[in-house]
Amino acid sequence: MNIALSEFAPLSTEIFVLTMACIILIIDVFVSDERRIISYVLSLATLLAAALISWNMLDNETAVVLNGTFVSDPMAALLKTSIFLITFGVFMYSRAYLVTRGIFRGEYYVLGLFAVLGMMVLVSAHNLLTIYLGLELLSLSLYALVAFNRDSAQASEAAMKYFVLGALASGMLLYGISMLYGATGSLDIAEITAALSASDEMGMIHIFALCFIVVGLAFKFGAVPFHMWVPDVYHGAPTPVTLFIGSAPKIAAFAMALRLLEQTLGGLAADWQDMLTILAVLSLAIGNVIAIAQTNIKRMLAYSTISHVGFLILGLIAANAEGYSAAMFYAITYALTATGGFGMIILLSRSGFEADQLDDFKGLNERSPWFALMMLILMFSMAGVPPTVGFYAKLSVLQAIIHVDMVWLAVVAVFFSIIGAFYYIRVVKLMYFDEPETEEPLHVSTDLQIVMSLNSLAVLGLGVFPGALLAVCAAVLVA
């Protein structure tokens, strides 16, 4: 078989990012520590250019190339663009933190770019082998990033936990995939779907495979009861890495769920809907209730992530275009909001001091009214208060779930998000109504100020005008 060169055209974004990551890796070796900023600027430029390339592919026709291992469709283009933009923000947030802690090294950005590449592979995978490899590329980069600050025992412990549990989850997923391969004789998504619809009754092998695949997915999402790693890893990892893990990979996990559940195992929708319902209800309950007891804001946001994942899964449970587009909107906007939330910890931290306790937010309004307002917007968005984007994300998911006559699930979701609102609003209360514990003035570098303000205003702006993004999310799924 000869491969026409034109088959590589849909992969242009992947090839670009990979090439740039390798170039930055080589340049970084020759750059002295004082001029490390070159690697940083090049990484940012790469992400921006890649975002432009993939945005231009939004209107392209769906193309499955390279013997069915790669698919380029509008959904992939949209998700990749949002992954690039969010990682762009993550990199900008992280510079100041890494510099003040003396770990401003090129590897952070190179490994970050490789993780982005893994997400891209996941997003446009059309073969179970590609899905697995993309997942491993993403996870491996993340494990290394968590252990990145090697002098911190806490980070090493978090990396170890993440690695061992992640390997276990990959094994689960792989076992499910192997069962599916045994039952259908193929790894190609289209061929598996064809084989599944050809067999008139769903055998036990298919359900068995589905169980393992759902477990693997739930682990990567951090859904209860596969959530135990989330708080420890979020807490132990250096804050810029937590920021990265908590944001963009959620979009990739959503894409993976859609490719596996909807596109591959769509015929088993009735079965995985039940499994996901359990995951969603448990995630909403445990995430929101345990978050209240946290005094460390990184752990609190970790449990908040778990509860948001529950919401995201609700959209998948609807199992129709409306639900998927709502879940996609939720994934993208949550990643944006989470970036801001963790970014605020970086913004308040300074050399030798980590602002990861709730008390560190006390009286932020007196120290800096502008950033207190930014944090207010982010917290309101996570709680789902209009006119922030979190409100529309929750609303569209709830609408989708009500339209498939699962009103009780919507009631459960609303009930737990009201409980969840407590700990978000507690942060607001600490910022506005408590006395500051420290007189230390805030020193915030310019790039951090810009990205923080842009991030929060984007959360607000998307909340006031959600129509455009909602329409794009709906359009890419229909196409």
Place this chain on the structure above:
Amino acid sequence: MDFERFIFYFFAAVLVFAAVRVITVRNPVHAVLHLVLAFFTCAGLWLMLEAEFLAITLVLVYVGAVMVLFLFVVMMLDINVSPLREGFIKYLPVGLSVAALIVIEMFLVVRARNFGTDAVAIPARHGADYSNTRELGSVLYTDYVYPFEIAAVILLVAMIAAIALTMRRRPETKYQNPVDQVAVKSNDRVRLVKMKAEERQ
């Protein structure tokens, strides 16, 4: 029972035995050696499946290189195993019940009714001129070029991660600088000092 079937059951029995020993022996070095045995028998089974390239790669790469390195690591690290075994009895009931559950599930699923010869066609036997290596080579860079490239990137990431996590600059270590060694002059090597002869006592 024909000879081929006998070989299969022989290898399978040795494989299961070796795998169980890997996790039950107390001495880590013995565990590694049992893992080597497991790999060998596995390679034997793969040979019977006409996957001779993979079988030989398993022996060459895993047994020849990876496990030997692993053995060095195990011998060099002085790990006290007894604290690792403390929780063994405590978690045994949970572990056993989970294992039993999975065995039952697997028995229900992976049995002859689902994967037997009447459910799945027997793969055709290849002639003597069939080369598994050539077959692999013909699809690796064509049909599977994309997964192959990603696998390459994963290895690159593993390398970057390993170097980033372990390489430290130690200014206190003494090392040789070849440039200085080459540029050395005879004056640098020996310093002749004129001393007055001491008087005999």
